Amino acid sequence: NAGVMQNPRHLVRRRGQEARLRCSPMKGHSHVYWYRQLPEEGLKFMVYLQKENIIDESGMPKERFSAEFPKEGPSILRIQQVVRGDSAAYFCASSMTGGETQYFGPGTRLLVL
């Protein structure tokens, strides 16, 4: 019974490049959440998606960041034209419904040089 999968686990990008982070939810889960953790900080909510729908994107930066959860395949968090301040751990969580407990993936550590 696989848990939440995230890949890559580590990603290095140079300033101005694009970063694509992938998240496969637990089997049977159709709700996905993305969080960002800056060094020495707690996790901050970014976006909540269901299949083909963005439910809540109140935590997403207005520019350069986008997220999708297509009918088939993993959820993708996309960061265009990365800057050093985007260096962080990005966690994905999934739940069976919007009201259920969220289970987290291992995170993707993004380093922007």
Next chain:
Amino acid sequence: AQTVTQSQPEMSVQEAETVTLSCTYDTSESDYYLFWYKQPPSRQMILVIRQEAYKQQNATENRFSVNFQKAAKSFSLKISDSQLGDAAMYFCAYRIFTGANSKLTFGKGITLSVRP
């Protein structure tokens, strides 16, 4: 807006002893969930325990239990018989009860060290 406060940045406990980690929160909602997550050096986020605000009984999971004081908006985690594997960052988190607004709000975390 909901906020979660963990005022102690670090704590230390002797192996086999008991330690309590503090958390307070602020909300105008009456129905919500509270959680404690553990983040070991691997950085994986692991759910430790969950409390529904409408339940008066404090949640327990083996060596982990909470002291939930709804009126005081306090939610502390007690770890009994501490083990070396309990060393980690612990995050308190809050979520509103309804499904549409499901985001977790986290505190800044507390680093727990366990002395052998």
